[in-house]
Amino acid sequence: MSLRDILSKLVENKTPILLSDGNKDWEPGNLLENLSEPMLKRDAYLQPGLYIAEVNTGGYLGQVLYKVKEK
Numbered sequence: 664m665s666l667r668d669i670l671s672k673l674v675e676n677k678t679p680i681l682l683s684d685g686n687k688d689w690e691p692g693n694l695l696e697n698l699s700e701p702m703l704k705r706d707a708y709l710q711p712g713l714y715i716a717e718v719n720t721g722g723y724l725g726q727v728l729y730k731v732k733e734k
Contacts, residue, residue, distance in 0.1 A: 664706070666715070669707055670694055674695060679733070682730070682732070707728065708724060714729065715731070
């Protein structure tokens with residue numbers, strides 16, 4: 664699943680969360696509109712309530728991209 668797919672689902676479901684990149688908190692829709700195409704195409708995994716992490720070419724979880732914060 665791509666980061667775009669994850670963010671799109673969060674927006675569609677109107678999930679009441681913020682995503683933190685360590686510097687700023689973002690609404691999922693704002694990230695969807697502002698991230699670059701290469702970033703949105705990254706394979707990623709959503710661990711509900713905790714984080715969104717990238718998935719590396721080996722299929723393993725890599726760097727945490729965003730921490731989930733409840734609104």
